[in-house]
Structure formats: structure tokens, C-alpha cells
Amino acid sequence: MRFDDLQFEKRGYAAWQAYGQSKLANQLFTLELQRRLRAAGSSVLVTAAHPGWTATDLQRTAGLARFLNRFVAMRPPQGALPTLRAATDPEAASGDYYGPDGFLQMRGYPKRINMVKKAQDAGDAARLWEISEDLTGVRYDLPQRLN
Secondary structure, eight states: OOGGGTTSSSSOOOHHHHHHHHHHHHHHHHHHHHHHHHHTTOOOOOOEEOOOSBOSGGGTTOHHHHHHHHHHOBOHHHHTHHHHHHHHOTTOOTTOEEEEOSGGGSSSSEEEEOOOGGGGOHHHHHHHHHHHHHHHOOOOOOOSSOO
16 A cells, blocks of 8 residues: 555556555455444444456456456456355354455455455554545544444
């Protein structure tokens, strides 16, 4: 996470780097939301998922990725399965993360997986949350204790 250039203004925009940083941000936000809800006494579960390599419009400007879509990518209905499992699995616990069970988590059926190591840094998660509040002007304050 490049905190000094979250919006790629200094280093110049690079689509795949921005995409990767946004996916890391999703994981950091998931864990920070979980931490904040737990601190407020909430029993709300926070889960997340990634679709693996799913044939979407994301690859339209990436020549090789667009070409490989027809051989490697899953169709969108299967790519949606990890998100559906994260939202509906009765055994899900707060902080669980789901993705495809196949090679490099690119395709397959959803299973519980680990978030990347960089996403497990509580300091980075809190910092990103606070910077995001500053950038957007939106505050997400939870009461001290939720019932």
C-alpha cells in the first residue's frame, strides 16, 4: 500500500498496479471494519471474497489477459460463487475470506482462504481507514457499544 500516493498522482497511473492496490485496500477495510464492529460490541459478521480470474470487462484493455480469458477465465456466474458463499455460509466467521479452490486461486469453487500477509497489518488497516475518511469527508463512527 503506497500511502504517500494512494491515487497514483505522483507515480503515474498504472492500471494493474492500481487494481492490485485496490484489492489490498478491500482486504484491509474488511479487517478494520471487523475490528471496529467488535470493539463496539456488535455481532455483525464481516466477510469478503475475490472472484478469481473471471471473464469480465476488466481485461478489455490488457491484450494478453483478454486473449487468455477464453482459456483460463471462469464465466461470471461461477466467478460470483465466492461472494455468494461469503454472504450465505452458515459456518462463516467474521474475518473469513473466500476465493476459488483451484490453481493460484484463479478458478474453481469457493473455499475459505487466507488474506495476503500485507492485509493482516492492523496498523495499515487503521491508517487506510483514517486516510479514506479524510479524503472522502465521510466519518463512520460506531457507538461505543452496540446492542
